[in-house]
Amino acid sequence: MKITAIHETVVPISSDIRNAFIDFSRMTVSVVAVVTDVKRGGKRVIGYGFNSNGRYAQSGLLRERFIPRLMGVDSRTLLNDAGDNLDPHRIWACMMANEKPGGHGERSVAVGVIDMAVWDAVAKIERKPLYRLLAERYRGGSADDQVFVYAAGGYYYPGKDLSALQDEMKKYLDLGYTVVKMKIGGASLADDLKRIEAVIKTAGSGKHVAVDANGRFDLRTAVEYARALRPYGLFWYEEPGDPLDFALQAELARHYDGAMATGENLFSMQDARNLIRHGGMRAERDWLQFDCALSYGLVEYLRTLEMLKQHAWSPRRCIPHGGHQMSLNIAAGLGLGGNESYPDVFQPFGGFADNMPVENSHVRMPDAPGIGFEAKANLYAVMRNLAAG
Numbered sequence: 367m368k369i370t371a372i373h374e375t376v377v378p379i380s381s382d383i384r385n386a387f388i389d390f391s392r393m394t395v396s397v398v399a400v401v402t403d404v405k406r407g408g409k410r411v412i413g414y415g416f417n418s419n420g421r422y423a424q425s426g427l428l429r430e431r432f433i434p435r436l437m438g439v440d441s442r443t444l445l446n447d448a449g450d451n452l453d454p455h456r457i458w459a460c461m462m463a464n465e466k467p468g469g470h471g472e473r474s475v476a477v478g479v480i481d482m483a484v485w486d487a488v489a490k491i492e493r494k495p496l497y498r499l500l501a502e503r504y505r506g507g508s509a510d511d512q513v514f515v516y517a518a519g520g521y522y523y524p525g526k527d528l529s530a531l532q533d534e535m536k537k538y539l540d541l542g543y544t545v546v547k548m549k550i551g552g553a554s555l556a557d558d559l560k561r562i563e564a565v566i567k568t569a570g571s572g573k574h575v576a577v578d579a580n581g582r583f584d585l586r587t588a589v590e591y592a593r594a595l596r597p598y599g600l601f602w603y604e605e606p607g608d609p610l611d612f613a614l615q616a617e618l619a620r621h622y623d624g625a626m627a628t629g630e631n632l633f634s635m636q637d638a639r640n641l642i643r644h645g646g647m648r649a650e651r652d653w654l655q656f657d658c659a660l661s662y663g664l665v666e667y668l669r670t671l672e673m674l675k676q677h678a679w680s681p682r683r684c685i686p687h688g689g690h691q692m693s694l695n696i697a698a699g700l701g702l703g704g705n706e707s708y709p710d711v712f713q714p715f716g717g718f719a720d721n722m723p724v725e726n727s728h729v730r731m732p733d734a735p736g737i738g739f740e741a742k743a744n745l746y747a748v749m750r751n752l753a754a755g
Contacts, residue, residue, distance in 0.1 A: 367450065367491075368441035371401040372433045372480070375752050376423040377416075379712050384522045385549045385580040394423040395715060396476070398433075399753040400483040402452070404491050406735075413487025414739050414749040415479045418659040418688035419712045420630075427476035432461050436480070451491050454484050458665040474633035474662045481663020482692050482737070490736040496692075497731055500699030504668070512728045513697045514704030516576065516601075517541070518689060519711065520548025520565065528564040535568045538709055542724030545574050545601050547706075550591070551582035559594060572598035579606045581631065585614045592622035602627040602653055610637070616646030627653035630687030633661040635669040642677045649679045653703070657687040658696060671700065689716045691737050698731050714744035 375397050381390045400413040417424065436444070439460055446453040461477050489496040501509035517538035520531060535546050548565055550558045566572050577600060583591065588606035595603055602625040607614035609631035619626070626647070632638050638656055641647060647654070654674070658667040671681055682703040686693035689708035697705045707724075708716030719732045719741035734741045739749055 367402060367404050367445065367452075369400055369436065369444065369452070370403050371399075372437065372483075373399040373401070373752050374425060374428045374433065376425055377748055379419060379715060381711060385552060385578070390419070393419065395419070396423040396425060396428060396479050397748060397752055398428065398479050398483050399749060400480065400487050401753065402487055402491070406490060406493060411487055411490045412753045413483040413485070413490065413736065414753075415482030415484075415486065415692075416659070416690075416715055417475045417479050418657050418690060419708075419715070420687075421472070421475045421660055424472060424476035424479060427473060428479065432476055432480055435463065436460055452484055452488050454481065454488060454663075454665055457481075457484050458663065468636075470633040470637060470661070474666075475660050478659045478661060478663040478666075481665055482659055485664055485692075486736040486739070493735055495731065495734055496695040496737050497697075497699035500696065505700060508701070509731075510698045510701060512730045513694055513702075514685075514727055515543070515694075515707040515724060515729055516545035516547055516685075516704065516727060517543040517709050518547045518578075518706050519709070520546070520561075521711070522549060522552045528561065531561060532564050532568045534710075535565050539569065541709060542726065543707070543709075544727040545576065547576040547578055547601075547604070549580065550577045551579035555591060555594060558591075562595075562598065562600075566598060572600045574601065576601040576604060576627070578604040581605050581608050583607050585617060588614060588618050589621045592618060596622060596624060600624060604628065604655070605630065612641060612644040612646075615641070616644060619646035619648065625651045625653060627655055627685070629655040630657050630660070632656060635666055635673055638670045639673050639677075642674065642679065649677075649683060652683065654679070654684045655687045655706075656684065657693065659688055659690060659692055664692075664696060667696065691718055691739065691742070694718055694729070694731075695737055714742070714748060718742065 377395050379393050395416050397416045402411045404411040444457050489499045538546050565575050569575050583606045604627040658664050681701050684702045685704040689706040694705045732738050740746050
């Protein structure tokens with residue numbers, strides 16, 4: 367068996383929404399299709415992948431380096447020992463050949479896109495949902511049949527007043543979510559507190575509301591917000607400062623005894639390890655949001671989980687950023703604490719399989735081979751067209 371082609375395209379996810387740091391009016395995503403010569407059910411096995419929101423499409427890196435690198439080697443070197451399936455670890459090593467350590471910004475995103483597609487193909491070849499395959503390989507066969515999810519939204523939007531913000535959050539609660547997340551830091555502290563109080567009123571309690579500053583604050587502002595947020599008893603206070611300012615994160619822990627969350631913009635095991643070593647994160651209450659689709663893929667995520675184990679962190683403290691089906695499968699297969707969800711934004715990439723209800727902020731896993739993209743009609747339409755081209 368072998369990979370016969372890798373196709374790549376760019377898809378816009380533009381929107382007028384913004385968080386505290388960026389707007390999404392020109393945001394794009396890379397989508398890839400890894401085509402194999404294996405057939406299942408009379409159809410050729412094709413694995414699909416894409417990068418999470420917040421980072422732009424990676425066409426240059428994919429087309430100039432990583433796709434040619436994979437297509438230019440002896441195909442047998444990319445297979446498992448039995449020669450009957452792709453080996454994601456060998457493929458990852460091939461992509462990273464002749465790559466210098468460090469500098470994890472955009473390269474990690476490009477590798478993560480292909481890595482996702484490879485795992486999708488591997489599970490399809492084995493005729494298994496990815497989460498089942500992961501549980502068998504790395505968790506003694508034990509998989510979670512349902513996963514905790516929270517609804518992410520609450521973006522700033524032109525003309526969006528408190529009533530519109532409450533209506534949005536009520537919609538998520540009516541869908542079955544019990545925890546919702548909103549953006550802060552894009553307005554004054556006074557205005558943000560009004561927004562938070564409006565959402566808490568809708569959700570019923572601060573413990574059902576998380577807030578996300580998207581790395582906007584300096585230490586002084588982060589502490590000012592922390593003191594104002596403390597009485598609300600929020601689900602978490604997310605990414606207050608620059609993702610690599612571990613000293614800020616550690617100092618903030620001295621001023622805020624509620625749960626904090628960060629990690630979505632750390633793109634390697636090494637950066638994740640530095641957060642654990644130097645960021646003051648507390649294993650009994652805080653949350654880690656590493657996103658495999660932005661950080662070299664699942665192969666690297668497995669290394670990150672092993673590092674966390676060595677530092678006495680449970681995988682249950684990981685709730686990945688991104689709101690996509692890949693992280694959902696990882697959460698179920700490897701026993702993470704949950705997954706983000708985007709019921710309304712970043713379509714067609716946000717959200718999970720069609721007709722999969724949310725019950726008490728949990729979703730059940732579909733019995734579909736691979737990651738399950740084919741069970742999400744609007745997303746699969748994009749992917750199917752790419753493979754056909």
